[in-house]
Amino acid sequence: MANVSDYLESGLLNYLFRANTNNFTRPLEIAVALCGNTPQDSQDGNTIPELPNANGYARSNLGAPTNSIFGEIIQSAGGSGYIRNSTTISFGPATGNWGWVSGIAITNSGVYGAGRVLYHGILPTPREILVNDTFSFSAGNLEIYLA
Numbered sequence: 001m002a003n004v005s006d007y008l009e010s011g012l013l014n015y016l017f018r019a020n021t022n023n024f025t026r027p028l029e030i031a032v033a034l035c036g037n038t039p040q041d042s043q044d045g046n047t048i049p050e051l052p053n054a055n056g057y058a059r060s061n062l063g064a065p066t067n068s069i070f071g072e073i074i075q076s077a078g079g080s081g082y083i084r085n086s087t088t089i090s091f092g093p094a095t096g097n098w099g100w101v102s103g104i105a106i107t108n109s110g111v112y113g114a115g116r117v118l119y120h121g122i123l124p125t126p127r128e129i130l131v132n133d134t135f136s137f138s139a140g141n142l143e144i145y146l147a
Contacts, residue, residue, distance in 0.1 A: 002145050003009055005117040007042045007105035027108035027118065030069070031059040032089055034135065035103035038122050045107045046134050052111040055096030055131075061110025070144070082145030082146075090136040091129075098129035106144070 006079070011024030032125050051057050057121040073081040092098075103122045109115025129135055 003039075003041065004146065005043070005120065007044070007116045008118045009041075018129055020109070021057045027065060029063055029108065030065055030138075031061045031107050031110035031115070033059045033105045033107055034091060034098075034101045034129075035105055035120075036099055036101065038103040039105045039117060039120035041120075043105075043117055043120075045105075045109055045111075045117060046113045048105045048120070049128060050105070050112070051098050051101065051129075052088050052131055055098055056092060057098050058091070058093050059107070059110050059112060059137050062089070063125075071140075076145075080145055082143050084140045084144075086143040087139055088136050089142060090130060090134060092134035094129050094131055095118055100128050100132075101127050101135060102126035102143070 011022055014020050014022050015024045030091045033050045036051055039048040068086060070083040071086045073083055075081050105117045106119040107115040107117055
């Protein structure tokens with residue numbers, strides 16, 4: 001996943017190269033949201049196309065950023081670094097049909113409809129979530145990198 005939100009881009013640039021005029025700080029928590037469509041750079045936690053807040057769906061709240069959530073930076077052949085989740089990130093089980101999941105957003109809030117989007121991306125294979133289904137990213141299957 002390499003789609004950085006407008007919020008994160010401007011925050012990092014201000015933090016690194018200016019007087020940090022937007023008071024950009026490290027998130028207090030990180031959560032993963034499942035989306036029915038692809039989130040966009042300009043969206044926030046309230047405007048992303050997140051699955052409905054029903055039938056047992058909730059964001060997977062990973063808590064405060066720690067070294068146990070994502071592993072060490074991995075250097076690719078091209079020289080870019082990326083990280084992978086160290087543990088399974090799970091959703092569900094669904095108590096009713098959730099519909100199709102085709103995108104995800106990583107937010108700075110585990111509360112449905114809240115927070116700022118940090119990263120977003122599309123799933124290589126969309127999946128329909130039906131009653132009693134669970135959805136998860138096994139350890140090592142969610143990659144985050146800067147493009």
